[in-house]
Amino acid sequence: MITKEFYQNLENFIGEMEDKRNEVQVLNFVMKEIGYIPLEVQEFIADKTGLFLVTIQNAIDFFPRYKTSIDNTVEIKVCTGLGCTGKGGLLILEELEKKLGIEAGETTKDKKYRLTTQRCFGKCAKGPNLSIGGVLYNNVNIENLEKLIKTNVK
Ligand code: FES
Known part of the structure; x- marks a missing residue:
């Protein structure tokens, strides 16, 4: 539950910011305070900073460290941008789908992983890049993916 005190602190924080359009600074504050950034907080930030909600959501999507829910499911995000798919990113995605038994956009039955x-x-x-639980891994290939899975997916 998000308290009134949190909103007051957030409003004060935004009020003291030199550049109210620095969404990353606000999002970092929220992560430090409550550990996730739900929609209602995103809307509050938009209201108090004058930023578009979509700008805030784009920043949340862009940085793996930002979470929008507090569940314990570990999110595995695979980059499907051209720079990564051109180097085998889609093979990584397929391999993960096989290993986890789910498709992109799904969560495993035990709720441990979301792909x-x-x-x-x-x-x-x-x-190719992917993130596991907000940690970004670079130069991923089928060989080192195996090791990443063994270390992170239990
Ligand atoms: S395409 Fe830019 S990080 Fe993958």
Whole structure:
């Protein structure tokens, strides 16, 4: 449950920001305070900063460290932008779908993992990229994917 005190602190924080359109600074504050950024908080930020809601949501999608829910499901995001798919990103996605027994956009039956895609992480030169639980991994290939899975997917 998000408290009134949190909203008051958030409003004060935004009020003291030099650049009210710095969505990353606000989102970092929210993550530090409550650990996720639900829609109601996104709308509050839009209202208090004058930013478009879509701008805030694009930033949330772009940075793997931002979460919009507090569940314990680990999100695995595979980059499907051209820079990564051109280097085998789709093979990585297919391999993960096989290993987890789900397709992109789905969550495993035990709710441990959710597999999603993202158009770009902004690290195209180091692709293929994917993130596991908000941690970004670069230069992923079928061989090191096996190791990543063994380390992170239990
Ligand atoms: S296309 Fe994958 S990081 Fe840009």
